[in-house]
Structure formats: C-alpha cells, structure tokens
Amino acid sequence: MSDENNPLVPAAYDITWSIVAVVVIALTCLALISLIRSGRPLSLIQATIWTLLILVVPVLGPIAWLAVGRRAAVAQGTTETTNS
Structure with missing residues (x-):
C-alpha cells in the first residue's frame, strides 16, 4: 500500500x-464547567x-444550558436569597 492520500476524501474535509469535533468537545466542557x-x-x-x-444532545444541549439554563439558575438563586 502506498502513502498516497485518499482521492475520495479531500484533506480539507478531514480538517x-x-x-468541528474540537469545537463540540470544547462547547460541552464549557457548559459542564458552567453547570458545576x-x-x-x-x-x-x-x-x-x-x-x-x-452530554446526550451534543450541540443543542450545551447551547441550551448556556443560553437558557444558566440564566434561569442565576435568577432562581437570586430569588431564593431575596426571599430569605
């Protein structure tokens, strides 16, 4: 077998x-750290x-947490401290 590139899969496709995989993993890590x-x-x-x-919904789950969940958690926390 030679060391030639596969002509059916261009290098740009692999890159x-x-x-995309690195961005999805980074987004998931960012969302989990924010959640913690x-x-x-x-x-x-x-x-x-x-x-x-x-973890189960790869792109939409982290985006949902960062867009909606984090704000709701902060609002819920401020409401609890205000009511105390």
Missing part, C-alpha cells in the same frame, strides 16, 4: 470535521437533567 460552578441554586434533579441534556 473541517476535526475542527452554578450548582448551588439548582436542585439535584435539575442538575442531573441538565447534565444528561448536555
């Missing part, structure tokens, strides 16, 4: 999908559901 740092206002069930959503 593009590698970049805001864990106090969330109940155990809420945190578990968000964790599963982030």
